[in-house]
Amino acid sequence: MESIYITPEHEPLREQISRFIAREVEPHAQAWEDAGFTPHEVLLKIGAAGLFGLMYDAQHGGADADALTNLVFAEALSQSTFAGFIITMLVHTDMASPHLHHAGTAAQKERYMPGVIAGNTITAVGISEPGAGSDVTGMRTKAVKDGNEGVLNGTKLFNANGVLGDLFFIAAKTGSARHAMSMFIVEKGTPGFTVGRSLDKTGWLCSDTAELVFDKQVIRQRIAMLDAKVRAARAYLYHCAWRVTQQHDVVQDVSMLKALTGELVNEVVQTCQQFHGGMGYMRGMPIERVCCDARILAIGGGATEMMLDEAAKRY
Structure with a gap:
């Protein structure tokens, strides 16, 4: 595909990744x-190929490339079709290590950046918490100054690369003001720092963690709308049953009802899964099971498309 953004110089990179x-x-x-x-060995191979430092300084082993080059890298990774592998790479290159590149001191960059670029040091970022996801102002992890160091206290959840990571960029509150927060560098093995269990997810399986986001502010309104749709569908269901008792021809009604409810149940459970945030994506959670079980209802017993076609024939 022709593009005003991609140049012939980008194609060797795309082919290399392919x-x-x-x-x-x-x-x-x-x-x-x-x-x-x-496996870490895979990241080491990518680092050895010079692909982890595309936008980083040459003095630390990077390529001093631009954002378009980095985009080509990210896009080319999608050829694998394994989202867990892709997110493992991109969390390292585009979510975690950029904190060091953009805000780290010269000494911090000198210490950590060569390992990050080489793939020896895998990075992760810790923002989400059991009670705070997208709304970072609600986080409870705190940092207090102790001499020249910061002492962190709190828990993070759904941190991609969290289990296998070596260097963590942790967000913490530094005061009572709403936006009083900073990012802290924490090395694996730091006393008091413990990496917990690897969460069992529905997808992104070869990424050792995952995060889904949701907006708590509109939950009540969305639940009300879902309830309204379910009540309307139930009323239609009872109307169809009544028409059967009256010996009416209900093929069109039943076809439309099957199409409507098969799609509606998936809308309801998927929206509720979103309300659960990251926990809705974990295996073993009731909502995860309900979502999996509901999917067949738009397919089995007459797929939505076939039901709508049957209904349309009768106009």
């Missing part, structure tokens, strides 16, 4: 899915 995926990812990624993580 070859890497065909050789190093596709033959093994299903095993990574089953294991629940992408």
